[in-house]
Amino acid sequence: MAKGLAGKRVVIGASRKTDEMSLLIEKQGGIPIVRSLQGTVFLAEKEVEPDLQRLIQEGTDWFILTTGIGTETLLNLAEKLGVQEQFKIILQQAKIAARGYKTFAVLKRLGLEPVAVDDDGTTRGLMKALETVDFAGKKVAVQLHGEKAPLLINFLKEKGAEVLMLLPYQHIPAETETLATLYGEISEGKVDAVCFTTAIQVRSLFDYARETNRVESLVDYFQSNTLAAAVGKVTAEALREEGIERIVMPENERMGAMVIELSRYYLDR
CATH class of the missing domain: 3.40.50.10090 (Rossmann fold)
Structure with missing residues (x-):
């Protein structure tokens, strides 16, 4: 053969x-x-803590979640810092966009319904779902995994968003x-x-x-x-x-x- x-x-x-x-x-x-x-992708608790605290203090209009494990990690870190309830309130009050079925599963467990989801598991699919959204002057928190997703971040900034990146996992090249x-x-x-x-x-x-x-x-x-x-x-x-x-x-x-x-x-x- x-x-x-x-x-x-x-x-x-x-x-x-x-x-x-x-x-x-x-x-x-x-x-x-x-x-x-x-x-190496490593758990960056200390590195992400200031950004998480800023999110708790300032809130956000939109929360874009890109991985299930990253969403879970932010929840766990918020609990460690004693701000899990505030973090959940921010999630409840924000409009949520989600990429991937694992992220959707975490949100479902929390009783949250995203207003925008990808149709194919990709960042481009998520951007397509957000194409008609007016982000001008809006605060947008973005949970990322390992890397900073320049395509997504540039897309949001070009639409006028004020972006806060949250990377609970970061990447050593x-x-x-x-x-x-x-x-x-x-x-x-x-x-x-x-x-x-x-x-x-x-x-x-x-x-x-x-x-x-x-x-x-x-x-x-x-x-x-x-x-x-x-x-x-x-x-x-x-x-x-x-x-x-x-x-x-x-x-x-x-x-x-x-x-x-x-x-x-x-x-x-």
């Missing part, structure tokens, strides 16, 4: 379950290469040496595909390219030579935001399904 990844050198950008992914790639005939682009190595491998045609399992991995690689003035080159390599594989919609969205259009993505948003889809892509060609 033909194996679509036969002889293909496939990079794994993840830092977790790399053994599992390597085995899946090998079963499809590929050569796995681990280049962790993830860095990947090792520069790893990023430099992978960029070199891509530019020299030494890898056939890169598997991205989170949007943060995409940002890490492209932030490195930005810092070294090589974004256009990196986009060209992905468009013409090295194939980008995304585990799901949010990761694919991050790739598109960087200018990548040639993306392999499975319908079932799982790592195993991504490897199979990648194998199928090469078989079809």
Whole structure:
């Protein structure tokens, strides 16, 4: 039976379950290469505390929640600080926009109904739902996870919002040496595909390219030579935001399904 990844050198950008992914790639005939682009996401209680206190003092007109775990963490931190009731009142009084089914589940448990939700699990989907909203002069609190989501923040600011970002989880970038190595491998045609399992991995690689003035080159390599594989919609969205259009993505948003889809892509060609 033909194996679509036969002889293909496939990079794994993840830092977790790399053994599992390597085995899946090998079963499809590929050569796995681990280049962790993830860095570390850490619980940033001390860092987010001043912003949370400001939210409690000033309130907000809108609250945009982007992850279930981040929403839960803000609730837990508010409880630690003795302001959970005030935080819940702010949630009750604000208009809420939510991205993702896990966020929606947390709100449902709190008895809260968002007025705007995405239709596809992505930030772009959420922005589409907010397209007609007048944010001029409105206070908008945005819960983010790991990174600052410049597309969403710029969208809100361009519509006149006064934005307060809340990042209960923050991101330590990947090792520069790893990023430099992978960029070199891509530019020299030494890898056939890169598997991205989170949007943060995409940002890490492209932030490195930005810092070294090589974004256009990196986009060209992905468009013409090295194939980008995304585990799901949010990761694919991050790739598109960087200018990548040639993306392999499975319908079932799982790592195993991504490897199979990648194998199928090469078989079809």
